[in-house]
Amino acid sequence: MKHIAAKSILVLLAALLAAGAISLAAGQGAAPKASPPVLVTSCGQSQGPAMLNVILKRVGVDYDITPLATPQDLKTKPYKTIIVTMGSSLKGMGAAGISIDDELKRIAELIDAAHKAKITIIGAHIEGMKRRAQGADAGDTTDEQSIDAVAPFSDILLVIKDGNSDGRFTAISQGKKIPLVEAEKNMDLVAALEKILK
Amino acid sequence: MNTLRKTIIIALGLVLAAFAGISFRASRFLKEPVVAGPSVARVATLGEYFAPIKGTANDANVFFLEGAKPGGTVLVLGGTHPEEPAGRLTTWILAENAVLDQGRIIVLNSTNRSASTVTRPSGAYPATYTIKTDWGGQTFRMGDRWSNPLDQWPDPEVYIHYPSKQNLAYMDIRNLNRDWPGRPNGTLTEKTCYALIQLINKEAVDIVIDLHEAELQYPVISTIVAHPKGLDIAAMASMTLSDEEFKIGMEKSPAELRGLSHREIGDFTKAIPLLFESPEPFLDATRGRTDARLLLEGKDDFVVRAGKRGLLFEKIDAKGWPIDVRVGRHCSTLIQVLSVWSADHADKAVIMTGVPKYAEIIQKGVGAFLHDPAKSDPKKIYYE
Numbered sequence: 049m050k051h052i053a054a055k056s057i058l059v060l061l062a063a064l065l066a067a068g069a070i071s072l073a074a075g076q077g078a079a080p081k082a083s084p085p086v087l088v089t090s091c092g093q094s095q096g097p098a099m100l101n102v103i104l105k106r107v108g109v110d111y112d113i114t115p116l117a118t119p120q121d122l123k124t125k126p127y128k129t130i131i132v133t134m135g136s137s138l139k140g141m142g143a144a145g146i147s148i149d150d151e152l153k154r155i156a157e158l159i160d161a162a163h164k165a166k167i168t169i170i171g172a173h174i175e176g177m178k179r180r181a182q183g184a185d186a187g188d189t190t191d192e193q194s195i196d197a198v199a200p201f202s203d204i205l206l207v208i209k210d211g212n213s214d215g216r217f218t219a220i221s222q223g224k225k226i227p228l229v230e231a232e233k234n235m236d237l238v239a240a241l242e243k244i245l246k
Numbered sequence: 247m248n249t250l251r252k253t254i255i256i257a258l259g260l261v262l263a264a265f266a267g268i269s270f271r272a273s274r275f276l277k278e279p280v281v282a283g284p285s286v287a288r289v290a291t292l293g294e295y296f297a298p299i300k301g302t303a304n305d306a307n308v309f310f311l312e313g314a315k316p317g318g319t320v321l322v323l324g325g326t327h328p329e330e331p332a333g334r335l336t337t338w339i340l341a342e343n344a345v346l347d348q349g350r351i352i353v354l355n356s357t358n359r360s361a362s363t364v365t366r367p368s369g370a371y372p373a374t375y376t377i378k379t380d381w382g383g384q385t386f387r388m389g390d391r392w393s394n395p396l397d398q399w400p401d402p403e404v405y406i407h408y409p410s411k412q413n414l415a416y417m418d419i420r421n422l423n424r425d426w427p428g429r430p431n432g433t434l435t436e437k438t439c440y441a442l443i444q445l446i447n448k449e450a451v452d453i454v455i456d457l458h459e460a461e462l463q464y465p466v467i468s469t470i471v472a473h474p475k476g477l478d479i480a481a482m483a484s485m486t487l488s489d490e491e492f493k494i495g496m497e498k499s500p501a502e503l504r505g506l507s508h509r510e511i512g513d514f515t516k517a518i519p520l521l522f523e524s525p526e527p528f529l530d531a532t533r534g535r536t537d538a539r540l541l542l543e544g545k546d547d548f549v550v551r552a553g554k555r556g557l558l559f560e561k562i563d564a565k566g567w568p569i570d571v572r573v574g575r576h577c578s579t580l581i582q583v584l585s586v587w588s589a590d591h592a593d594k595a596v597i598m599t600g601v602p603k604y605a606e607i608i609q610k611g612v613g614a615f616l617h618d619p620a621k622s623d624p625k626k627i628y629y630e
Contacts, residue, residue, distance in 0.1 A: 095481070095495070095496050095497065095498065098477045098478075098480075098481045098496065098498065099481050099485060099496075101477070101478060101481065102478055102481045102482045102485065105478075138465075139465070139466075139497070139500060140498070142500075142502075143498075143500045143501065143502060175495075176488075176493075178493075178495060185465065185559070186555070186556040186557060233488075233489040234485035234486070234488055234489050235485060235486065235489055
């Protein structure tokens with residue numbers, strides 16, 4: 049009889065602990081999810097897509113990289129997710145023969161089309177502080193303009209912690225209620241995207 | 247009286263010219279020893295790949311480091327710009343220390359040897375610099391960015407790059423990293439690039455690594471610049487190094503800027519070109535006294551002040567950017583690139599040991615990896 053009572057207490061305690069863990073998870077919001085196929089593009093023509101090319105190969109999902117993607121590209125394949133990398137490269141935009149204004153216009157149209165097609169948007173800032181105004185040439189605000197154009201309109205924010213050291217993405221996440229996934233290191237992005245996309 | 251004054255002035259001028267001439271000559275003909283390391287199988291010269299280079303100032307030594315197992319081939323270029331000493335010191339460490347288990351590494355310490363025999367006109371550069379070692383020290387030529395005008399002169403009004411026809415700055419016709427892919431009937435520097443292209447093709451080189459340094463006021467710094475076909479290697483290497491050792495970025499070679507190794511080698515050969523940049527405050531326009539101390543310690547109050555005004559693309563503080571840090575970055579980046587390449591190309595892997603990484607070079611100093619020629623087998627000593 050005593051044995052059964054002890055077992056009952058243990059089961060009850062385990063159930064209470066599990067309930068606590070679930071409620072804790074619910075308090076933080078469910079882990080953000082998205083599905084492949086994925087279209088990767090850039091707002092600012094930095095090296096983010098080249099980094100994601102290496103990362104997504106390791107994640108092992110169906111993806112394409114189109115640095116200058118337009119709404120037309122969303123019709124070429126049944127994409128369920130787009131990842132837009134934030135952070136600008138004046139050299140990259142110069143090589144493509146475009147300006148930050150061209151980029152902001154293109155991305156606004158792409159995000160609008162993605163929302164209408166119910167495609168999940170992941171705003172990714174994965175190049176750290178060098179793709180913030182703090183790491184740019186004096187007076188160059190194109191990195192921050194790129195963030196303003198993408199982050200508030202994303203469904204998920206994926207950032208390297210170093211680039212969020214001033215809490216900019218945390219503030220956007222809390223203000224707009226957008227799940228924020230932070231990775232400590234570059235190669236942690238593999239595990240983060242596996243959780244999101246698999 | 248007037249004649250006497252003129253004679254004295256001319257005599258003083260001749261004395262000064264004589265002192266300068268002696269200094270220039272000593273620097274130009276300084277012999278820099280290289281003690282061939284355990285994997286050096288043979289040493290050729292660049293002229294063997296293009297006869298018109300034979301016997302010229304740019305008939306540089308070419309060290310072949312070979313492993314027992316066949317694999318890929320990597321060419322490492324030091325001294326494209328000799329005034330960026332981390333490049334030459336990295337290739338010195340490779341030639342003297344690397345042990346190849348698989349594949350081959352081809353090393354040039356003096357890719358533009360002519361440029362290593364002159365310093366910047368009116369730049370007040372030191373003629374030489376010395377790396378301290380436990381056996382005393384090894385002295386190297388300071389060098390410049392451009393080929394020696396004694397070897398290639400005059401410069402044109404405008405340099406028209408071959409074959410793109412892009413107009414470049416006149417003096418860059420003597421800049422090895424604006425002359426790729428070169429041409430057989432061009433200037434000495436263009437012929438040097440042409441000879442290197444022949445080497446790349448004949449030796450079936452898979453990857454070319456061109457080692458450089460940059461001023462902190464230049465945006466392409468602390469980075470790997472990659473031809474589009476090398477972007478994956480550069481991305482993986484930069485992400486891993488940034489996680490594990492030090493921050494380093496990656497850049498795609500712009501198609502519009504011609505003559506650079508990371509563009510033209512990729513366009514004109516099967517090889518994948520990568521260019522490494524480490525920070526060198528000595529090159530900044532706002533530097534103070536331009537001496538060997540600044541070159542090796544990388545400390546400069548004026549550059550620090552420029553940083554405080556947001557004018558730099560790389561951080562700097564009172565610790566500066568010492569040569570050990572800069573060479574350490576190049577060595578670790580090279581090791582990481584070989585690792586990434588070998589992981590994805592087992593049949594063309596290049597497996598190397600014996601070369602120190604970033605932390606070890608900072609701890610022991612570059613000089614710990616230079617070998618004493620006085621205590622080495624004379625048959626293994628080559629001079630740059």
